Amino acid sequence: MMLKIKRVPTVVSNYQKDGAADTSRPVGGCGRNCLKACCLPDAKLPLYAFKKVVNEKDLALQECGEPPVAFLDSLLLGEWEDRMQKGLFRYDVTACETKVIPGEYGFVAQLNEGRHLKKRPTEFRVDKVLQPFDESKFNFTKVGQEEVLFQFEASDDGQIQFFPNAPVDVDNSPSFVAINVSPIEYGHVLLIPRIFECLPQRIDRESFLLALHMAVEADNPYFRLGYNSLGAFATINHLHFQAYYLALPFPIEKAPTKKIANLNGGVKISELLKYPVRGLVFEGGDTVEDLSNVVSDACICLQNNNIPFNVLISDCGKQVFLLPQCYAEKQALGEVDAELLDTQVNPAVWEISGHMVLKRKKDYDEASEGNAWRLLAEVSLSEERFQEVNDLIFEAIDCGDNVQRDKEEDAVSSSAHSTVVVVAGSQECVVLQ
Numbered sequence: 001m002m003l004k005i006k007r008v009p010t011v012v013s014n015y016q017k018d019g020a021a022d023t024s025r026p027v028g029g030c031g032r033n034c035l036k037a038c039c040l041p042d043a044k045l046p047l048y049a050f051k052k053v054v055n056e057k058d059l060a061l062q063e064c065g066e067p068p069v070a071f072l073d074s075l076l077l078g079e080w081e082d083r084m085q086k087g088l089f090r091y092d093v094t095a096c097e098t099k100v101i102p103g104e105y106g107f108v109a110q111l112n113e114g115r116h117l118k119k120r121p122t123e124f125r126v127d128k129v130l131q132p133f134d135e136s137k138f139n140f141t142k143v144g145q146e147e148v149l150f151q152f153e154a155s156d157d158g159q160i161q162f163f164p165n166a167p168v169d170v171d172n173s174p175s176f177v178a179i180n181v182s183p184i185e186y187g188h189v190l191l192i193p194r195i196f197e198c199l200p201q202r203i204d205r206e207s208f209l210l211a212l213h214m215a216v217e218a219d220n221p222y223f224r225l226g227y228n229s230l231g232a233f234a235t236i237n238h239l240h241f242q243a244y245y246l247a248l249p250f251p252i253e254k255a256p257t258k259k260i261a262n263l264n265g266g267v268k269i270s271e272l273l274k275y276p277v278r279g280l281v282f283e284g285g286d287t288v289e290d291l292s293n294v295v296s297d298a299c300i301c302l303q304n305n306n307i308p309f310n311v312l313i314s315d316c317g318k319q320v321f322l323l324p325q326c327y328a329e330k331q332a333l334g335e336v337d338a339e340l341l342d343t344q345v346n347p348a349v350w351e352i353s354g355h356m357v358l359k360r361k362k363d364y365d366e367a368s369e370g371n372a373w374r375l376l377a378e379v380s381l382s383e384e385r386f387q388e389v390n391d392l393i394f395e396a397i398d399c400g401d402n403v404q405r406d407k408e409e410d411a412v413s414s415s416a417h418s419t420v421v422v423v424a425g426s427q428e429c430v431v432l433q
């Protein structure tokens with residue numbers, strides 16, 4: 001069955017628009033300061049190399065000795081603010097109205113009318129999670145150097161390293177952190193693993209580990225990374241993760257969970273309870289890589305079975321939510337309520353996590369926990385389908401008999417987090433800046 005629907009992708013780079021070449025800057029190469037062979041030899045970008053093996057012992061050792069730069073506060077947010085000063089964003093996200101919706105979960109609503117202006121309709125195939133990279137479509141090799149904040153890689157000598165002005169070594173497959181020019185929050189960036197390899201939007205073990213390491217380096221529970229597969233509202237088929245800083249707990253992080261499996265290597269898998277979208281929670285692991293491999297293998301299983309999904313990396317990389325979804329499929333089959341469609345909200349990873357980015361003033365004014373719940377309930381697989389998908393996942397990660405699946409009902413934990421902060425007067429509207 002071929003399902004095609006008209007989609008309106010958000011512009012994530014200033015070079016995504018047709019004919020956006022800015023020739024006003026006379027520099028070397030083609031004059032655009034681009035990421036192609038004409039301009040790259042002159043490129044100098046900060047390079048942050050993280051310490052690769054991270055377990056409890058290493059973390060303890062890391063305490064001694066100052067890191068060369070504060071990853072989140074100085075490097076990432078510092079460079080991001082620099083790009084804001086330079087006017088590279090399409091609108092001022094810090095001026096967008098935001099409020100916590102009254103209720104048990106504290107859904108966060110943002111009114112973002114600017115994000116979807118200047119629409120460029122594109123045919124986007126929603127029925128295939130894996131599609132080959134298409135050189136002719138927008139991809140991140142087409143952004144300008146000024147949109148790139150820094151290069152991010154594993155250190156080769158076991159120490160954190162920082163170089164403020166490093167050349168770009170294309171042969172060494174650099175990964176970039178770049179701004180999203182249509183940010184939905186403060187510090188909204190894209191992590192583009194091995195950018196010049198032009199990988200399609202598809203999870204692999206190495207790239208997921210890189211994303212998890214970024215959360216570990218940021219070392220702040222309010223800095224999360226997210227991933228949308230094709231068919232689950234990714235708009236660009238070039239491998240990327242998103243990330244931003246929002247100093248509020250996400251509703252999904254507050255939902256109770258029930259442990260369903262323990263794996264060798266210390267990874268624990270739970271099911272989300274009392275949340276509108278059914279999903280799995282992965283935690284623990286003796287090393288970052290243990291956790292990363294289990295989640296990656298689960299994602300790869302979903303990809304191979306053509307099941308769209310979203311991933312949220314929380315709690316400094318210690319907790320990962322995996323949410324298979326079926327909204328686009330229902331949408332294409334005409335099974336989504338017209339009232340929900342009218343809001344034009346695309347339930348991607350942030351919305352599913354409880355940060356609702358709304359395009360219409362009316363929806364913002366009328367935002368309620370009930371409305372958020374109704375939308376997200378449409379995203380979720382049915383209980384029956386969810387259990388089928390879980391069986392596929394457990395089959396895929398159970399190489400040998402290292403999975404202990406827990407069928408008992410007594411493993412309910414009330415909340416996953418100790419870092420959840422109670423929002424002062426959560427009945428109030430919080431307006432950022």
Ligand SMILES: [Zn+2]
Pocket residue numbers: 029030031032033034035036037038039040
């Ligand atoms: Zn150039």
